Amino acid sequence: MFAFDILIEVCIGYVVLLFLVAYVADRRARQGKIGWLRSPLVYTLSLSIYCTAWTFYGAVGYAARSGIEFLCIYLGPSLVMIGWWWGLRKLVRIGRMQRITSIADLISSRYGKSAMLGGLVTLLAVIATTPYIALQLQSVTLSFGVFAAASPSDWPVQSQHATAIWVAVGLAVFTIVFGTRNLDANERHHGVVMAIAVEALVKLAALLAVGAFVVWGIADGPREIIQRINESPIAMAPNQSSRWLALIFLSGAAFLCLPRMFQVLVVENDDEHHLSTASWAFPLYLALLNLFVLPIAAMGLAVLPQGSNPDLFVLTLPLSQGQNSLAMLVFLGGFSSATSMVIVASIALSTMVSNHVVMPLWLSIRRQGATVSGDVREVVLMSRRLSISAVLGLGYVYYRFSGGGEALASIGLVSFAGVVQVLPALVGGVFWRGATRVGAALGVSVGFVVWLYVMFLPSFGPDVLLSARMMLEGPLGIGWLRPQALFGLHDVDPLVHALLWSMAFNTTAFCIGSLLSFPNPLERVQGAQFVNVFDYTASHRGWSRSNVDAEDLLIMAQRILGPSEAQALFQAAADAQGKQGYLPEITPDFIDSFERVLAGSVGAATAHAMIGQMTSGSALSVEDLMAVADETAQIMEYSSQLEAQSQELSRTAGQLRDANEKLTALSVQKDAFLSQISHELRTPMTSIRAFSEILMLGDALDAEEKAKYSKIIHDEALRLTRLLDALLDLNVLEHGHVTIEQERAVLRDVIDRAVFATSAVSADRVFTIDRNEAREAVQIYTDLDRLSQVFINLIANARKYCDAPRPRLTIRVVRVDGGLAVDFVDNGSGIPAESQSLIFEKFSRLSDQSAAGGAGLGLAISREIMTKLGGSVTYLPGQGGAAFRVILPKLPMERAA
């Protein structure tokens, strides 16, 4: 038997060892030498905080009382790890992306960064976890008590309460030292995790050692053990399948929802891939841990005196056999189980209390410029430390209050049932986009209230918190409101009863609340990010570009993250933006990522509120942003409409300008045309009038003069007539409906007619026309009068204007592009290149010599005629003299071909 002081020394030595482990691991992590600290095995072992003193001592007790039912408690988490690792992976991914600090933070963040929900979940977690912490204190105290009871009388009689206080204080100190070293709760607590992993090994080693001792030291090996088990009451324990199912569900759900489990599973997770190792290694660990539970329970019942506390069989069995060293190892194992749970639970709870209760209160108290004035970092750290002390203090108070009377196992189950009230909001939030803040708040609070009423309050026993009378007869004597037989459901196991009602009300309230309420925009954004976390790589755009000063943000960051980390963060952001200096440009992206980093320290809701205060002086709601965005969209739409309108206007203006130019040009053309006509008409009229006046003189003229002047009048009158005819003809051709009378004929005949008709033009000159009549013997089908009018014009022009000494005109028929053309080429000096494009215009007679007698409309008329006939007349340059090509309209059959 040890002296008590040796026990204390071993204990202290063990704690010092843990301190060392934690310290070394922390230092290595700080130096960046993470290496094996990040092993998936360390992660798996850290999950072992699921197995608290409740498991270490309680599992054997549970088995001794209720048989193999205890296994359900470990089946649930195993099923979750094996069968739902993808769901865990989603949680881990969300935790990483949103820099989640706790389960309260996750719920708050998912439902629109709601501070109210964060606070509610924190309250629930504190209330549900406090008994659990008390349970750990109790177990350590009890195990001390075992040694004290077995000790010689010279041992100082230690008050159990004093022991519990010392344990609580020691745990608080350890947790404060290693749990609040870094403010960023999202940064892993490598030291703590490492110490927990060591403790996990100690737990396992202790249980395996006791088991081996029991099987091979006390009994004669497995055969006797199995026989003993079969003979013990364990085998006779009732088989309650509904209770078992409830237990499996409860433990699996609690595995996800317990704040400390969330801490190690999600927050402390370094790498998603660790989950795949943990998915088999953790169930294996649980299996090993539970391997000897039944043998120990059976042998304890058989060997130890009647009335021994089965919860302490693990310790009392080796002691009864004089195995003091083994007992010491067991004590350390139990101590490990208790301390690791308390440390992680208090870290998790303190983070939640600090981020979701203290900080929002502090912020609302110091609303004006809270983010800039005062050292937030100190406030947060202090609030964490106080929270840790408070959580442990509460655990102690609960321990004192409850008197440690209840069996360990049932306290654990009460706790479990409490924290799983978060489950619907958690699972719904991660898988159902329609889940809303209202639904989550309703579900959690309804479940919480039902749990308090049907499980937590009655767990203290009659007449402690609820009167015995009320528990038996219901409040005000209303039978169906009895806490443990709600709605008359009394033939059911109390655990099943409590779980059924609390979860039923919780889930129903959650669903109905979600369906009936409308999520605000931030909830929708977060919901989408959570549910589709694997699709989202980019962050949401929560912040508009604001005029916040980078310097101010840095000051705030320094106060929360500490100067060196804040400066490193800003420097990195500035570098990433390619900016000189240490201040990055405050882009929405930067604010967004900055908010996440802050969220890692103070929680999503608080970080959101802080940045909101910084960037706009007050918390910037997403509704505001949406409103701004809507407005912007409207303005953009309006401006694009305006732009379109102005484009339309300028297009119309351009069209008007074009039309105006056209009109102006037409008007100029018309003026020129009228001026030309005026000239062409006045010239013959001038002659007519002048000679008429001369003739009117009468007597002074001789007969020859009279005849000559009369002829001039006559000729000029004819010229006027021709001019008017040509004008009318042109007008009809240009604007009227010309009747084209098509006939069949031989081309030669048409040319004959034209040559004959022009024989009178300049008849005083010798004019030769060369023709190849054989080639002219082709059939044509067109308006023969019109075609000969064109030929006459061309031949007459040649006769009039060909300036060669021996004027000669060659008329030849050529084939062009599968059609037929007639070329008229004279041997004169031709038409200057610059005038070739003008000759087909009206009144474009190149010389003003009226000797030719034309009005300058012939070619214009010819062009109109050929266009109407479906052919053309063009000037043919490079032929020496003036040359025109008349392309004949195609014959109907040629057209068809």
Added chain:
Amino acid sequence: MSHHVLLIEDEPNIMEAIRFFLSRDGWKVSCHSDGATAVSEVNRITPDVVVLDVMLPNRSGFDVLKELRAAPDTRDLPVLMLTAKGQTKDRERAEQLGSSGFMTKPFSNAEVLEKLRSMVGHA
């Protein structure tokens, strides 16, 4: 003594008519039908008065008038402009360039005669 008039006109019939009634009135009449050589013809003949058509081959009557008015010898030579276009702007142009008279075709023989007489100071 008879006055000497130079007709610069490209339309033969009109030229003939003017020539006829001026000769009959006792004027000495010279005729020219090309715009390009009109100025040198004026300088060569040195008429007392010029009848100048606007639409001339090769050079417009306005250009001819302009050159005449630019030279010291012909600056004050009486020039009667004739035009068949009959537009106001032509009349303005002629006055601006310093024509002594302006008549629109078709004209009255008597009016032309009267105008020319007044231009040479003939009663």
